[in-house]
Amino acid sequence: MENMETEISSLGEFGLIDRLTRDIRLVNDSSRKGVGDDAAILEYGGKELLVTTDLLLEGVHFDLRYVPLKHLGYKSAVVNFSDVYAMNGTPRQITVGIGASSRFTVEHLEELYSGIRLACEIYGVDLVGGDTCASRSGLVISITCIGEGEKGKIVTRDGARETDLICVSGDLGAAYMGLQLLERENSVAAGHKEGFQPDFAGKEYILERQLKPEARKDIIELLRDNGIVPTSMMDVSDGLSSELLHICKASGVGCRIYEDKIPIDYQTACMAEELNMNLVTAAMNGGEDYELLFTVPLADHAKIEKLKGISMIGYITKPELGCALVSRDGAELPLRAQGWNAFINPSATPDNSDSSDNSDNPDPSDNSDYQR
Amino acid sequence: MENMETEISSLGEFGLIDRLTRDIRLVNDSSRKGVGDDAAILEYGGKELLVTTDLLLEGVHFDLRYVPLKHLGYKSAVVNFSDVYAMNGTPRQITVGIGASSRFTVEHLEELYSGIRLACEIYGVDLVGGDTCASRSGLVISITCIGEGEKGKIVTRDGARETDLICVSGDLGAAYMGLQLLERENSVAAGHKEGFQPDFAGKEYILERQLKPEARKDIIELLRDNGIVPTSMMDVSDGLSSELLHICKASGVGCRIYEDKIPIDYQTACMAEELNMNLVTAAMNGGEDYELLFTVPLADHAKIEKLKGISMIGYITKPELGCALVSRDGAELPLRAQGWNAFINPSATPDNSDSSDNSDNPDPSDNSDYQR
Numbered sequence: 001m002e003n004m005e006t007e008i009s010s011l012g013e014f015g016l017i018d019r020l021t022r023d024i025r026l027v028n029d030s031s032r033k034g035v036g037d038d039a040a041i042l043e044y045g046g047k048e049l050l051v052t053t054d055l056l057l058e059g060v061h062f063d064l065r066y067v068p069l070k071h072l073g074y075k076s077a078v079v080n081f082s083d084v085y086a087m088n089g090t091p092r093q094i095t096v097g098i099g100a101s102s103r104f105t106v107e108h109l110e111e112l113y114s115g116i117r118l119a120c121e122i123y124g125v126d127l128v129g130g131d132t133c134a135s136r137s138g139l140v141i142s143i144t145c146i147g148e149g150e151k152g153k154i155v156t157r158d159g160a161r162e163t164d165l166i167c168v169s170g171d172l173g174a175a176y177m178g179l180q181l182l183e184r185e186n187s188v189a190a191g192h193k194e195g196f197q198p199d200f201a202g203k204e205y206i207l208e209r210q211l212k213p214e215a216r217k218d219i220i221e222l223l224r225d226n227g228i229v230p231t232s233m234m235d236v237s238d239g240l241s242s243e244l245l246h247i248c249k250a251s252g253v254g255c256r257i258y259e260d261k262i263p264i265d266y267q268t269a270c271m272a273e274e275l276n277m278n279l280v281t282a283a284m285n286g287g288e289d290y291e292l293l294f295t296v297p298l299a300d301h302a303k304i305e306k307l308k309g310i311s312m313i314g315y316i317t318k319p320e321l322g323c324a325l326v327s328r329d330g331a332e333l334p335l336r337a338q339g340w341n342a343f344i345n346p347s348a349t350p351d352n353s354d355s356s357d358n359s360d361n362p363d364p365s366d367n368s369d370y371q372r
Numbered sequence: 373m374e375n376m377e378t379e380i381s382s383l384g385e386f387g388l389i390d391r392l393t394r395d396i397r398l399v400n401d402s403s404r405k406g407v408g409d410d411a412a413i414l415e416y417g418g419k420e421l422l423v424t425t426d427l428l429l430e431g432v433h434f435d436l437r438y439v440p441l442k443h444l445g446y447k448s449a450v451v452n453f454s455d456v457y458a459m460n461g462t463p464r465q466i467t468v469g470i471g472a473s474s475r476f477t478v479e480h481l482e483e484l485y486s487g488i489r490l491a492c493e494i495y496g497v498d499l500v501g502g503d504t505c506a507s508r509s510g511l512v513i514s515i516t517c518i519g520e521g522e523k524g525k526i527v528t529r530d531g532a533r534e535t536d537l538i539c540v541s542g543d544l545g546a547a548y549m550g551l552q553l554l555e556r557e558n559s560v561a562a563g564h565k566e567g568f569q570p571d572f573a574g575k576e577y578i579l580e581r582q583l584k585p586e587a588r589k590d591i592i593e594l595l596r597d598n599g600i601v602p603t604s605m606m607d608v609s610d611g612l613s614s615e616l617l618h619i620c621k622a623s624g625v626g627c628r629i630y631e632d633k634i635p636i637d638y639q640t641a642c643m644a645e646e647l648n649m650n651l652v653t654a655a656m657n658g659g660e661d662y663e664l665l666f667t668v669p670l671a672d673h674a675k676i677e678k679l680k681g682i683s684m685i686g687y688i689t690k691p692e693l694g695c696a697l698v699s700r701d702g703a704e705l706p707l708r709a710q711g712w713n714a715f716i717n718p719s720a721t722p723d724n725s726d727s728s729d730n731s732d733n734p735d736p737s738d739n740s741d742y743q744r
Contacts, residue, residue, distance in 0.1 A: 006479060128414070
């Protein structure tokens with residue numbers, strides 16, 4: 001195993017998946033669309049199903065020094081529901097695989113499960129399968145979600161067309177700033193005696209966005225109620241830049257988005273100021289927002305304008321124009337897929353020795369593309 | 373996290389899952405059966421679907437010192453297919469989640485994937501979703517399989533009735549003996565200079581059973597072609613004893629099986645002799661056989677008798693008679709669910725510090741219940 005050939009980090013998560021799954025031919029009639037979107041599309045008995053899977057590993061995706069187990073369970077389930085909503089579907093079932101080392105007790109796992117079950121209750125999803133096993137190194141969570149789509153109304157990444165409006169729900173960058181805050185308080189606490197209480201006053205929103213995100217079921221319903229079917233859609237898990245590039249690549253188009261249209265909460269802005277980080281970079285690349293990014297025909301402009309909680313941030317162009325962010329002073333900055341890449345930017349600190357994947361950590365504050 | 377309450381190992385895998393998932397109410401019409409069988413049962417558009425998930429962790433479920441990555445990929449997929457066949461269904465799609473530390477290269481993951489893809493090709497299953505991420509500690513594989521059942525013909529664990537015949541396909545204990553052989557050769561090799569070649573002559577079968585098991589699609593087809601619908605069925609992943617107890621508990625019945633009817637290959641027997649291990653114990657508790665254990669009405673006796681590759685090993689009794697193995701000398705030995713328990717008997721050696729789950733390792737050779 002020591003003979004290094006191609007390092008995984010040289011391809012990145014998406015390049016790796018492309019390489020591992022290229023040339024796959026689907027042989028079953030029930031397999032409609034495989035790897036390459038938020039969820040696979042199956043068809044059984046005339047119903048369209050969506051299937052998505054996520055693997056969450058301690059020390060890579062979460063850090064138990066500051067993430068309560070119940071919150072972790074909730075978030076693990078919700079991020080899967082988000083993938084199903086991002087296909088314009090409704091999540092119905094999940095299966096849960098848990099690997100836990102001996103430092104976890106039954107009560108710890110009950111805490112974790114209580115979060116998963118709460119998310120299921122709130123979103124009307126059934127937990128139908130579970131697998132638990134020992135782990136040699138911390139906590140491993142694997143969740144697969146099955147959802148249902150309305151025939152002909154599933155929305156994929158590849159339907160964006162020139163002149164379509166680019167929309168995003170809620171606001172961006174808050175979850176990333178919440179993570180920065182937690183990491184800072186954690187390192188401050190490490191330098192104090194026991195009993196140190198971090199001060200989170202005025203920062204509740206960004207903390208909640210990091211620790212207990214919600215999937216935008218409400219936005220899917222809002223669009224449906226207003227007769228709007230997006231031409232393409234994704235959820236913002238890796239960061240707006242990365243997701244927009246996915247949509248543009250899959251749809252064979254370009255895009256322009258406007259810096260001053262990117263929705264950012266004031267707590268996010270304050271935290272960026274406090275930490276001396278570039279706000280737009282955080283909003284563009286922070287990730288874990290779980291907002292919906294989608295495109296609609298230009299003709300839906302008036303309808304979208306009336307809807308609360310949705311921002312129009314730009315439009316789709318011909319492919320030859322490329323993908324760019326238009327800054328406040330009118331400069332066009334090419335979008336880069338730097339996003340939140342689990343292969344090169346683990347969100348947490350290693351808790352054992354088998355790790356050296358963070359050698360190329362792209363801290364958004366180091367990125368000069370969006371510096372103003 | 374240090375405040376120990378209930379140790380996970382005190383409940384075991386099945387006790388833990390029971391505790392974590394008790395009282396779950398299913399709210400969606402499409403959720404027909406949740407946790408508690410080889411796979412969950414869903415119904416969409418009049419079709420019955422099966423969903424099963426497995427988490428495989430390095431150092432717990434496999435040891436890369438003697439398992440080639442391609443074999444590991446193959447086995448990871450096949451064990452999931454086996455769960456779907458065990459419900460009398462046909463596997464159709466899988467999603468694959470992989471976590472890999474930086475000691476793995478792209479080529480390593482291609483090897484792993486080539487095994488997964490080979491299994492998919494052979495069994496006619498589509499790989500429709502993938503997730504890859506960094507891991508802090510070795511390799512994590514999570515596979516979810518979706519299968520299809522014929523309406524009214526899905527077979528669960530709870531249908532065994534008094535006087536039913538207990539049947540098992542193929543032979544038992546070989547995979548466990550293959551593992552013992554690999555572990556022995558590995559420790560012998562560790563004491564030699566480089567270039568040591570273990571001698572596996574005459575042991576090919578037990579090695580293949582461990583490294584490249586197959587799911588018994590052929591048996592499902594054989595039963596179908598002969599008009600036999602089992603009353604209950606499971607695959608033998610944790611060991612015959614453990615699976616039989618599951619069936620009896622779920623069905624509310626007891627059972628008698630006969631030591632001299634348990635199918636054992638001669639290579640398995642030779643290896644047990646060579647290692648001075650109790651053969652019946654290995655066959656009863658070794659696990660990873662991926663054979664099908666099922667019950668049929670007594671009236672099917674003549675039909676079953678004619679089928680190659682299926683052994684009748686006993687019969688279902690009233691519950692008050694309990695579950696027992698009848699030894700060659702006529703003694704009744706109560707069955708115990710010791711099986712292959714990933715929480716207390718990891719098959720491989722730890723490769724990092726966060727591990728102490730093997731404190732209560734029930735080596736089958738220590739078990740006196742089945743000593744003759």
